[in-house]
Amino acid sequence: MKALRNPLERAINHGSAGSGVHHWWAQRFSAILLVPLTIWLIWTLAVLVGADYTAARNWIASPWNASMAVLLVGSTFYHARLGMQVVIEDYVHQRAVEVALQVLVAAAALVGAIVSMVAILKVAFTG
Amino acid sequence: METNQRPLSPHLQIYRPQWTSVLSILHRVTGVLLSIGTVLMVVWLVALAQGEQAYESMIGLMSTPLMLIALVGWTLALFYHLLNGIRHLLWDTGTMLELKPARASGWMVVILAFVLTAVVWGGLL
Numbered sequence: 259m260k261a262l263r264n265p266l267e268r269a270i271n272h273g274s275a276g277s278g279v280h281h282w283w284a285q286r287f288s289a290i291l292l293v294p295l296t297i298w299l300i301w302t303l304a305v306l307v308g309a310d311y312t313a314a315r316n317w318i319a320s321p322w323n324a325s326m327a328v329l330l331v332g333s334t335f336y337h338a339r340l341g342m343q344v345v346i347e348d349y350v351h352q353r354a355v356e357v358a359l360q361v362l363v364a365a366a367a368l369v370g371a372i373v374s375m376v377a378i379l380k381v382a383f384t385g
Numbered sequence: 386m387e388t389n390q391r392p393l394s395p396h397l398q399i400y401r402p403q404w405t406s407v408l409s410i411l412h413r414v415t416g417v418l419l420s421i422g423t424v425l426m427v428v429w430l431v432a433l434a435q436g437e438q439a440y441e442s443m444i445g446l447m448s449t450p451l452m453l454i455a456l457v458g459w460t461l462a463l464f465y466h467l468l469n470g471i472r473h474l475l476w477d478t479g480t481m482l483e484l485k486p487a488r489a490s491g492w493m494v495v496i497l498a499f500v501l502t503a504v505v506w507g508g509l510l
Contacts, residue, residue, distance in 0.1 A: 286477065289470050296467050304505065311437045318433060331426065338420040345413060374427050377434035 281340060288337035295330040302327075315381055324382035328375055335371035339364055405484075408491045412469050415462040422459045457506055464498040 261268065302323070306314050317323055342363045350356040400406075425447075432443035446452060472490050475481050481490055 286474065289474060293467065293471065296463065300463075300505065304508065311433075311440045314433055314440065318430075327430075331430075334423060334426070338416075338423060341413075341416045342420055345417060370423055370427050374430050377427075377430040380434040381430075 281343075285337065285340045288333045288340065291329070291333045292337055295326065295333060298326045299330055315385075318378060318381045319385050321382070324378055327378045331371055331374040331378070335367040335374075339367035342367075404491055405487055408469065408494070412466065412473070415466040415469075418462050419459070419466055422462070425456075425459070457502065460505055461498060461502045464501045465494065468494040468497055 302317065306317060309317075318327060343360060346356055346359050346363065350359055428443060429447075432439045447456065472481075472494055475490075481487060
């Protein structure tokens with residue numbers, strides 16, 4: 259049968275994920291952000307392992323480190339959600355299970371990010 | 386459209402694993418493990434915000450032999466995913482895609498991940 263629609267019109271929004279290249283770019287942007295932030299995380303862990311409670315609290319309470327920590331958890335959970343989304347799309351073939359897992363992962367990432375940020379800000383604002 | 390004449394992608398059970406394909410699936414595996422590992426980050430931050438007592442008991446939990454093994458594994462996964470992620474970003478620019486640099490950069494990523502994990506934990510333990 260001859261297709262009556264324009265080839266471009268048929269292609270738009272019909273990639274494997276049902277959306278365009280936004281997901282691809284979002285994954286790359288968050289990945290690039292996470293390179294320096296992960297180096298900051300490893301540096302932080304090296305400083306804080308073996309340190310006592312007061313030292314750990316003072317470290318996170320400094321405006322610079324608190325900002326880095328907020329950025330880190332934000333981009334980590336965003337990047338993790340994007341990655342888990344593709345993994346679920348690729349390997350879970352029962353539509354109902356897939357949708358349930360996607361919602362669960364998205365919600366867990368959101369909760370994880372918010373709980374972490376509130377904890378960081380509490381330490382940052384109360385010293 | 387005729388779709389039944391298309392070649393099938395190789396099935397996992399008859400597809401001979403290659404260095405590059407093994408590293409590729411490892412990127413996903415470590416990504417999933419690190420996603421689960423974010424729980425540790427949340428626990429650490431919440432304990433820190435709750436106070437000294439919560440923080441001390443959290444550190445106690447993290448210092449058991451089983452947790453230490455998990456933390457070393459988490460560090461290795463983190464370094465691998467970080468380094469291999471940079472490898473992927475370089476590929477996105479269209480460079481180093483030939484077999485030779487693709488294999489060589491794979492070896493570099495694996496060796497560096499182990500070395501950096503050893504440096505971090507060697508300094509700590």
